[in-house]
Amino acid sequence: MPRSAISPAPRTAASAPVPAADAARGAWLQTFRRVRAETESRAAHLSAEDQIVQSMADASPTKWHRAHVTWFFEQFLLLPHDPGYKIFDERFPFLFNSYYVAAGPRHARPQRGLITRPNGEEVAGYRAHVDAAIERLIANVPAADAPRVFEILEIGLHHEQQHQELLLTDILHAFAQNPTDPVYDANWQLPRASKGPRGFVEVPSGIQPIGHAGEGFCFDNETPRHDELIPNVRVARHLVSNAEWLEFIAAGGYATPSLWLSDGWAAVQAEGWQAPGYWRQKDGGWHVMTLGGLKPVDPSAPVLHISYYEADAFARFAGKHLPSEAEWEVAARAGLLADAFGSAWQWTRSAYLPYPGYRAAEGALGEYNGKFMVSQMVLRGSSIATPESHERVSYRNFFYPPARWQFSGLRLAEFV
Ligand SMILES: [Fe+2]
Numbered sequence: 001m002p003r004s005a006i007s008p009a010p011r012t013a014a015s016a017p018v019p020a021a022d023a024a025r026g027a028w029l030q031t032f033r034r035v036r037a038e039t040e041s042r043a044a045h046l047s048a049e050d051q052i053v054q055s056m057a058d059a060s061p062t063k064w065h066r067a068h069v070t071w072f073f074e075q076f077l078l079l080p081h082d083p084g085y086k087i088f089d090e091r092f093p094f095l096f097n098s099y100y101v102a103a104g105p106r107h108a109r110p111q112r113g114l115i116t117r118p119n120g121e122e123v124a125g126y127r128a129h130v131d132a133a134i135e136r137l138i139a140n141v142p143a144a145d146a147p148r149v150f151e152i153l154e155i156g157l158h159h160e161q162q163h164q165e166l167l168l169t170d171i172l173h174a175f176a177q178n179p180t181d182p183v184y185d186a187n188w189q190l191p192r193a194s195k196g197p198r199g200f201v202e203v204p205s206g207i208q209p210i211g212h213a214g215e216g217f218c219f220d221n222e223t224p225r226h227d228e229l230i231p232n233v234r235v236a237r238h239l240v241s242n243a244e245w246l247e248f249i250a251a252g253g254y255a256t257p258s259l260w261l262s263d264g265w266a267a268v269q270a271e272g273w274q275a276p277g278y279w280r281q282k283d284g285g286w287h288v289m290t291l292g293g294l295k296p297v298d299p300s301a302p303v304l305h306i307s308y309y310e311a312d313a314f315a316r317f318a319g320k321h322l323p324s325e326a327e328w329e330v331a332a333r334a335g336l337l338a339d340a341f342g343s344a345w346q347w348t349r350s351a352y353l354p355y356p357g358y359r360a361a362e363g364a365l366g367e368y369n370g371k372f373m374v375s376q377m378v379l380r381g382s383s384i385a386t387p388e389s390h391e392r393v394s395y396r397n398f399f400y401p402p403a404r405w406q407f408s409g410l411r412l413a414e415f416v
Contacts, residue, residue: 055170061112072156077134171184184292190295196237210228261313279297304407311347318412343381350377352396
């Protein structure tokens with residue numbers, strides 16, 4: 001499967017004879033090329049027809065993802081920092097701005113799938129045009145401006161990595177609507193549960209710091225680092241498995257209103273949920289639509305494609321709770337969690353709120369995270385679709401409670 005092998009650009013010169021500034025330029029150039037190439041390598045599994053489909057309002061076409069991440073560099077890096085930059089096509093900012101109000105008007109999100117033109121070749125041309133301009137900027141930006149340019153470049157690269165994951169979750173949703181069960185990648189592997197002791201482990205309690213620490217990149221929503229009060233709580237070493245989820249189904253979990261939040265039960269009723277997303281009965285057994293096509297459900301694998309409502313109901317069914325994001329982070333930092341990364345994003349019971357003292361940046365880039373801090377829940381860890389260098393112990397992913405087209409699962413917690 002196409003997990004990338006991207007490592008962040010080194011911040012200092014790698015070898016003595018090369019001046020530090022030149023080494024930094026070289027490192028950023030390599031990182032830029034690697035991240036951009038990963039997007040194309042994920043899209044390369046898809047035909048032109050695959051790349052224009054939008055199967056629901058929350059999902060975007062592959063072609064749109066490829067263009068939008070390119071617009072991000074054009075809008076936030078080239079236009080403000082390269083006086084000689086010539087915009088590729090004056091129509092594109094309207095089409096490929098996602099939600100940045102300060103960056104100007106934009107096309108309606110639910111109608112992205114109606115944009116058959118520009119076609120894929122024109123989007124490829126847009127990418128090449130912006131790639132060349134960014135590479136020139138990396139090489140030629142005056143030293144005094146370089147720190148700010150590389151700071152925005154780094155945000156743009158992490159932004160593109162976020163869209164690399166969305167590209168996969170969105171095409172999986174599209175393929176799941178197709179009765180022929182298309183295969184994105186015949187070599188796609190579902191996550192497997194790691195071996196090792198199971199059960200619950202005690203989380204360090206009392207006042208504990210959470211949030212980003214150190215020099216590496218983070219999004220603004222991971223700051224400020226601050227103290228949280230951790231109660232006496234134990235957290236599951238392992239993610240909840242499909243076998244455990246099958247027990248929940250067999251026990252009537254989806255038909256027992258007392259297990260559900262009111263909004264969750266309404267979603268069960270309205271959507272007819274009887275199992276996780278993409279599960280379907282075939283030949284007398286549960287199967288699941290994956291990026292490798294339709295596969296039998298593997299009982300030992302972590303459950304995927306569940307909403308917050310389902311995670312919460314399962315925890316109630318099990319007589320447990322979901323961990324808070326602070327409990328999750330303290331446990332992860334202590335090395336207590338198996339499969340913290342690389343399998344499933346894990347729902348927490350924490351609402352997506354600003355950390356104490358958080359302030360969004362000035363200008364349009366300040367819209368990146370801060371304006372979404374209401375009505376969503378935090379997921380921690382990372383999934384099988386997350387680019388490798390995009391993982392962090394302080395990373396805060398967030399989705400609305402009914403969402404289940406992401407690679408989302410759960411682990412349990414219990415109060416002592
Ligand atoms: Fe975006």
